[in-house]
Amino acid sequence: MPHTQVIEIGARSPELGAASKLFDRYRSFYGKPTNLSLAHHYLRERLAANDSTVLLARLEDRWVGFCQVYRGFSSISCSRTAILNDLYVDVDHRSAGVGRALIAHAIAMSRRAGVAFVVLETAETNSRAQALCEELGFERSRGFVGYSMCLCPT
DSSP, rough: OOEEEEEEEETTTTTTTOOOHHHHHHHOOOOOOOOOHHHHHHHHHHHHHHHHHHHEEEEETTTEEEEEEEEETTTTTTTTEEEEEEEEEEETTTTHHHHHHHHHHHHHHHTTTOOOOEHHHHOTTOOOHHHHHHHHOOOOOOOOOOEEEEEEEE
């Protein structure tokens, strides 16, 4: 199995274009219309504001995976958290260890930053992602029920 290289990028990184393409595919995976310009602008804005860290994964000479980790806080534990919000691997490179490498890098990066918890969510139907998370030591949330409210126009 080829080695996966993972890098962290910034708002002015030359790799921002590659990250934007993968982010656009990620959004499409979840049913949003493709919009590369929006994806690029959003990532650049998050990185420039230091709201998130973007990781890119390369196999051989191709960027094939993307991960975005947001900064968060836990009032109960009075600590910082990392929210692994976005993870995407190109269809042709799934099962090659790319997702595992991205999550491992996000965990190591979070540890170095003194983060107490790494949290993530995935679709109820994404059994592959759920299995990977559990293999890596994540525990399914218990004791809390999540809610959300969309404030965006339909």
